[in-house]
Amino acid sequence: MNSIADNLGTVTRRIQKATEAAGRPDGAVGLLAVTKTHPSAAIREAAAAGQYRFGENYLQEALTKMDDLADLPHLEWHFIGPIQSNKTRDIAVRFDWVHSVERLKIARRLSDQRPDTMAPLRICLQVNIDREASKSGADPDEAPALARDVAALPNLELTGLMAIPDPAQSASSLQDSFRRLARLLASIREQVSSGPAPQTLSMGMSGDLETAIAEGATLVRVGSALFGTRG
Numbered sequence: 001m002n003s004i005a006d007n008l009g010t011v012t013r014r015i016q017k018a019t020e021a022a023g024r025p026d027g028a029v030g031l032l033a034v035t036k037t038h039p040s041a042a043i044r045e046a047a048a049a050g051q052y053r054f055g056e057n058y059l060q061e062a063l064t065k066m067d068d069l070a071d072l073p074h075l076e077w078h079f080i081g082p083i084q085s086n087k088t089r090d091i092a093v094r095f096d097w098v099h100s101v102e103r104l105k106i107a108r109r110l111s112d113q114r115p116d117t118m119a120p121l122r123i124c125l126q127v128n129i130d131r132e133a134s135k136s137g138a139d140p141d142e143a144p145a146l147a148r149d150v151a152a153l154p155n156l157e158l159t160g161l162m163a164i165p166d167p168a169q170s171a172s173s174l175q176d177s178f179r180r181l182a183r184l185l186a187s188i189r190e191q192v193s194s195g196p197a198p199q200t201l202s203m204g205m206s207g208d209l210e211t212a213i214a215e216g217a218t219l220v221r222v223g224s225a226l227f228g229t230r231g
């Protein structure tokens, strides 16, 4: 098996190539390393190879790893999993970003519980872009109103949108899903006047990051291409 450092090199080159092919500036697309189910040692190895943004799906698992890695400076933690309302406090205090906000109630709790002494918690609204029955995320039609309400909360910064398109669709439908998320962000940018303009499109994973980058992704969330398949 390749080392994590080798995989990081490969994924970084994939991102650079896709960014260039899309005619976008070098550095326009960031890499979020998704480490759910992988041990702290894997994060340590990736950090030693220069990676600093990490995404976790399960709160308890994330908190344990954060404690293990407290000696590493400058790691940026992103919460990307489903959020239960009784778990918001630790998310508000321990994370830098949350990609999976789909309801105003959760956003309000995160804002109330984010300490005033910390930078605003960066929020991407998760959108159920293909309106799948079983998938998390706000309905695309409801996202603009949710975005306006979230942008007005004091300890949050509405940073952008996140989606996980239906993986079972054809390549062209997948591309269309990414394109619709990009359009939705553009229309939200026009409608939301409070706070900095939301710029982040968190879309694209190990198998489809090239397509997502072609459609404007600014942050790809990559797990298995870096750390291997999850057990």
Ligand SMILES: *Cc1c(COP(=O)(O)O)cnc(C)c1O
Binding pocket: 034, 036, 057, 080, 081, 164, 205, 206, 207, 221, 222, 223, 224, 225
């Ligand atoms: C697991 C996960 C990823 C990474 O998926 P890979 O296919 O392993 O790259 C990205 N985003 C979310 C929300 C995830 O849960």
